[in-house]
Amino acid sequence: MTGVSKTSPLSRAAKWFDPRARTISTIGFILNRITALGLSFYLFLHLIMLGQLAQGPQAYDGFLATVHSPIFVFGEVLVIAAGFIHGLNGIRIALNSFGVGARYQKATFLVLLSIAVICSLIFAVRIFTV
């Protein structure tokens, strides 16, 4: 609508992330955006890291040592959590778009988010203990 066209697209999109006075549905909307951005960034980083392979075995060994540091392992947990959240939330949205369960989208979101959290926790426990 015309009332918004004067501000820049970036500042308009920044408002997507404001959950004030909004419902749980917006939390789903925001989570999907954050996880999508996170996963894209990860993919980019992943490709750069893989580029190390081309620089010989020594560089690659150094790279492996870095990724075994706790901060990287924590990052890996975040990536898996983002994958679960984005994937499961995506299933809800895809189903809704085929006219399935749109009236129950809040309940579906809460159930799928709980599954994502549980799966991420299990993964986190395993990766930090194995």
Added chain:
Amino acid sequence: MSTPKWVVTFQIYRKKGNADPHFDEFKLEVSPDEYVLDGIERVWAFHDRSLAFRHACHHSTCGACGMRVNGAEKLTCITLIRDVTQDGGVLRIEPMRNFPVVSDLAVDMGILYTRMEMVEHQPVNSDAKEAIQPEARPAGPVGEEEDYIRLSDCIECGLCISACPISGSSPEYLGPAVLAGAHQHGIKGNEQLLKLVDSEDGVWRCHSAFECTAVCPSFVEPGWRIMDLRKQVIGERFKRLFRGSSPKIIDTMEASK
């Protein structure tokens, strides 16, 4: 016994012409069972006659009094003060988002009305017969079934457009009320409407935040309607795939049988 009065601070958004917006504060003694619009009217009547806001029917029919109350979109003529604040509390009143502000709380909703016309939104519900069950008919002399018409649920208040994050970032997006209007009108056999709905700024622009459904005071469920429209659009596309490229000819033949 009358309800004890509350003292509530109305923080009201003000903007005139090109001047920067600001908030004015008015401390009012109100009954918690009054509506937010009553308080705003009292500010206008007794404190500041230059305050601009829209209202007409006072019973959730004209759709004029939509505003943001403490951030959330509300039809202020049916929003009880006790539901949105407390004694000694604050009510921050702002104009709806995603529409140009004309003055203070009044926004220009012209684009919504134009788009509602574009999708042929009808003031009378198209499934009136089905919707008006005998028990839901008004008391009084009973006439023929045709005597009863049911007005469309959507009162074109614009609250759903204000709450929609995508209407905020993509002004070209038709918006929830408009798509709900298209759904109510029906896209089957309406090439033009189908084209409008099945476009970049139609149903596919929605990103499932469902805030439209949450704020709609009239239970239109725009979020569900957009999803149902998608299903219908996908169905139409499939039909076309199997019918070949000239569905109109088949339609015409079927119609002439």
